[in-house]
Amino acid sequence: MARLSRGRKKVEIVKMKNESNMQVTFSKHRAGLFKKASELCTLCGAEIAIVVFSPGKANKVYSFGHPSVELLVDRFLGRDLPLRNDDDRHNHLIRAQRNSGQRGLNKEVMDMQESF
Amino acid sequence: MARLSRGRKKVEIVKMKNESNMQVTFSKHRAGLFKKASELCTLCGAEIAIVVFSPGKANKVYSFGHPSVELLVDRFLGRDLPLRNDDDRHNHLIRAQRNSGQRGLNKEVMDMQESF
């Protein structure tokens, strides 16, 4: 059959209304995000952890992590951070709480790194 | 002055050797990754947390989180996980540990994976 697609259209970055379309977009963008992350890992030897909660009723969880989500997250939440250069503008209060010892579970988190 | 750039060149996804180039690439890709994440949040109402550790000696930490890294990470590590659809292939052992009650809060966590 004749292809009728006129190619990609511009999409405004606002919450989508169409549910089924949104599901497709969510899948595609999630895959793209994880791919970008893995490229950044490979190209620059960075260590990345990503956790994604899908919206709506089917609140599924997807994750990407190199070397592992848990390891990186523990290091993030732990205390021996070499330096915090935080682009996250939303959780200053929570971070302050955490840093003051709220967690009380983190002990020594091995720091292993290098290439990949 | 006359622009001599011949535009973007194809880049193989392997670890970069040039350190200063890598620094630039790291910054650009990190910004792109966070932007993609925020778009996914807005478009689909997803909740995303990202933690990035920069490579090399200056092991800085960058994070993105909506609503917040801590909240999402706690939910990820915590108890009321609705479902785990994990794309992370590297941490089966750690996950198994966690799921077997190391943190003492996990009950039933579905494990399914594959793809990506």
Added chain:
DNA sequence: CCGTCTATGATTAGTCC
């Protein structure tokens, strides 16, 4: 839901400031 296709929008390597 997943995979494929293609035109086109989005990202970015290389460059200069």
Added chain:
DNA sequence: GGGACTAATCATAGACG
């Protein structure tokens, strides 16, 4: 380090199976 630019590559909206 950051910002701007351009041209090329890359990602993906929408349509279809």
